[in-house]
Amino acid sequence: MASLVLQPQLLAGAGWGDYALIDSGHGRKLEAYGPHRFIRPEGQALWQPRLADWAADGEFVPGADEDGGGRWVFSRPVPQGGWPLAWNEVRFTAQCTPFRHLGFFPDMAPVWDWMGAMLAGREDATTLNLFGYTGVGTLALSGHGPVTHVDASKKSVAQARANAALSGMEDRPIRWLVDDAAKFAAREVRRGKRYDGIILDPPKFGRGPEGEVWRLEEHLPALVADCRRLLDANSRFLFLTVYAVRMSSLALAGLLDEAFAGLPGQIEHGDLAVREAGDSARLLPTAIFARWSNPE
Numbered sequence: 001m002a003s004l005v006l007q008p009q010l011l012a013g014a015g016w017g018d019y020a021l022i023d024s025g026h027g028r029k030l031e032a033y034g035p036h037r038f039i040r041p042e043g044q045a046l047w048q049p050r051l052a053d054w055a056a057d058g059e060f061v062p063g064a065d066e067d068g069g070g071r072w073v074f075s076r077p078v079p080q081g082g083w084p085l086a087w088n089e090v091r092f093t094a095q096c097t098p099f100r101h102l103g104f105f106p107d108m109a110p111v112w113d114w115m116g117a118m119l120a121g122r123e124d125a126t127t128l129n130l131f132g133y134t135g136v137g138t139l140a141l142s143g144h145g146p147v148t149h150v151d152a153s154k155k156s157v158a159q160a161r162a163n164a165a166l167s168g169m170e171d172r173p174i175r176w177l178v179d180d181a182a183k184f185a186a187r188e189v190r191r192g193k194r195y196d197g198i199i200l201d202p203p204k205f206g207r208g209p210e211g212e213v214w215r216l217e218e219h220l221p222a223l224v225a226d227c228r229r230l231l232d233a234n235s236r237f238l239f240l241t242v243y244a245v246r247m248s249s250l251a252l253a254g255l256l257d258e259a260f261a262g263l264p265g266q267i268e269h270g271d272l273a274v275r276e277a278g279d280s281a282r283l284l285p286t287a288i289f290a291r292w293s294n295p296e
């Protein structure tokens with residue numbers, strides 16, 4: 001049934017009006033988020049920076065331990081309450097967060113594009129966004145039909161709803177849920193629910209709203225199995241992205257190959273990357289992915 005494409009794929013985004021990867025190197029990256037430029041740690045930028053001018057509004061200085069801690073150091077005023085950006089018709093607030101993020105994940109843009117293309121022409125497509133964070137992906141999907149947005153963080157879901165209002169999309173059929181992703185998916189299976197598409201972007205480690213522990217290596221197989229039960233031969237896709245773990249995309253493909261054996265379509269895997277701006281063709285890898293797709 002579902003055929004496995006062993007050749008790794010590359011899904012690279014080149015930035016857009018409101019986001020650009022300007023340069024990278026020596027374990028750091030320089031990015032533009034609308035009018036503001038920031039320097040952030042980037043362990044995969046093993047090469048030399050290309051540009052001499054790395055002037056920035058702020059830099060995230062990492063703490064002692066690899067995964068956490070650290071702080072922003074600003075050299076020019078940056079609105080602490082955030083500033084508006086856009087991706088296609090979606091508007092959202094960018095903000096320097098304590099976790100070195102800027103309130104959304106720009107490297108997901110080619111994933112949002114791909115999902116839109118997979119749903120093109122389908123009326124009222126129902127989708128599920130697990131670990132949906134501030135909802136840019138959810139708002140992009142909401143142009144195709146009802147979306148269920150699940151994230152454990154009340155603050156992130158509130159920001160996602162604020163982004164919907166900023167985009168004039170507050171009346172779209174979106175269920176905003178503060179919940180544990182694994183618990184929610186298992187409940188949906190028991191309810192006999194079905195979706196046209198599912199995207200999941202789990203962290204390496206996380207906690208549900210009632211302290212439920214999420215450890216990727218331990219809990220991902222069961223979650224993928226439940227997501228499979230929420231899809232059928234008429235569904236279009238499942239897109240899984242994983243970052244900050246010692247794992248190959250081939251391992252994710254193996255998991256999907258097992259889970260989707262009974263469905264038509266194909267399974268692909270590979271790297272998610274961002275292309276540097278300008279005439280540099282340099283690619284900065286950001287995550288790995290595997291996806292099941294079932295063309296019309």
Ligand SMILES: C[S@@+](CC[C@H](N)C(=O)[O-])C[C@H]1O[C@@H](n2cnc3c(N)ncnc32)[C@H](O)[C@@H]1O
Nearest residue numbers: 131132133151152153180181201206207208214
């Ligand atoms: C990398 S972010 C997802 C980014 C999102 N895909 C995007 O493009 O904006 C991971 C998210 O997982 C959420 N999270 C962590 N543990 C969770 C859990 N057990 N259940 C649901 N969400 C969880 C976090 O609150 C965070 O928003």
